[in-house]
Amino acid sequence: MHTRTARIAMAVAVVAASGALTATFVSGGGKGSADAATELNQYVRIQNVRPNVKNPVPGAQASRGSFTVDCGTNGNGKFSPDNPVAQPGIRNGAEHVHDFVGNLAITANSSNADLDASGTTCRNGDKSSYFWPVVRIDKSVRSGAETRRALAATTPRVTCPSVRDRLPAVPARAKAAVDTRLAALDRAYDAANRRMAERSGRIDAGHNESVLTSLRTQRAKLIKGISDSIAGAGGGRTAGLVSLVECDTDYDGMHAAMRHTAAGVKAGLVANPQVQCPTVRDKLPGVPAPALDEVNRNLAELDQQVSQADERLVTTRGQGGKDFVDNAVLGPLKAKRTAVLDRIGIAISRHAARPQGLEALAGCVVTGQAPAPNGPGNQNGATPAPSAPAALPDPQGPNLELPNNTGGIVRPASVLIEYRGNATSRVVPMPKFLRALTGDAKPTSRGPANARATWTCSGFADRLADQYPVCPAGRQVQRVQDFPGCWDGKNIDSTNHRDHVAFADPGTGACKPGFVAIPQLRITISYDIPRDAQIKGQYALDSFPEEDHNPFSDHNDFVNVNSARQMQKIATCINQGRTCR
Structure with missing residues (x-):
């Protein structure tokens, strides 16, 4: 029997047994149950998924147009385990490999000026960055027990973006105040990790969110104080520091106990060397x-x-x-x-x-040549705690593998990037450097509130699944990822990377009070995956270790680096009801 077990079901079963988490978000047909025998529970024939896509009826003031951008399918081979939107400043923060199209220079450390100066793969000059986790085909057999053992031996931690090395020059008369707050950030980080250690060997999404919410509140206050001190002493712009507030859960320790088939492969090719x-x-x-x-x-x-x-x-x-x-x-x-x-x-x-x-x-x-300069540090730039996990390796070998993310990468057959309208109103241009994400890479360790069903097959646009689809012969596997289409009118990011944008009401299409409609981004990624691999459950997403390739952890990230002129062109096309490229 194929034993690479039901990915999210395994993790949920472990934590449910400890009483730490009610098992209510196993994907698709397994929802509400922690019982799933094999990974085949994570696959569904698309014909068995009921139509569930309902689009709001456009009103009299609707913006009905669309604008399509061709940025290719990552022919340059820009792969990276960075996530510059959700985890800025953290190298290998995703613990899995992403496909990147558009901006050629982007890394976890890129400034807005860096992004603006970059080249691009987009044919119209759009320098935006669009990126998503890769899909792999892996015919090897893995035991779910291996992942359970790894989790049982892991002490969860938090991961936070660096602050010390992302500041502008600190004025001399603000230095003492800034250093005091940086030290307070370190103490908050250490306290959060002590709380995380209370759930060693298991996953408790509620506890994790409580820890992260408290830490976010502390960091937001301290980082604002740092910004105010620098500005008050005549220092440079610090508005971008809001992107450094949010922290995340960290189950890196699982990697040490999990088999990595590429471990003995000489690193003949690394993902997106940096x-x-x-x-x-x-x-x-x-x-x-x-x-x-x-x-x-x-x-x-x-x-x-x-x-x-x-x-x-x-x-x-x-x-x-x-x-x-x-x-x-x-x-x-x-x-x-x-x-x-x-x-x-x-x-x-x-x-x-x-x-x-x-x-x-x-x-x-x-990367791939020698250890990073300065060695690892904790996420505020200080000396790491002795119990901090070792830095992850760079992706290795011809398959660009990271621990437990193994097998050949399936290149997309096509990537369709569309900016679309709103059912109730005209759209306003997105601000330059707006960050946005859709879905959640960690529905197990953070809870499923932000996770979204994305999976379907070509010809079945009326249904989306939160399981991997098995498509009829001749049809492509697809991921349809819709981004929020409403904006607060002021901010390009927020402390949790979500609150500055919002999804429109699914019934009416209207934005909530205080938000305005912007061109709504949809990315459709299509794959030619052999049907035999679909039926045998041999294709899957790269993922964080605790997600164990959960299809419900699919996600996509975006940084808008369209020029103001180009974004105005996009908005005008949409508002005029035209179809543009």
């Missing part, structure tokens, strides 16, 4: 007021240099010999960084003692 450089911001002293603007310009230039190097790694993959990266990317980058670091030292030295040791921060490495 430049890793020593952090600079957290090494600077308080900066004298007259030097702030110059230091911030140079810090931005350091960011841009790394972004350009990352993009070059994507666009030159496979070129040159074994020394190509050292000679064409890392060598020139070190020379540029050395010059900028020297300028930072000179700018500060005009008004205070010159900081020592900046020149040692010039050298960088590429």
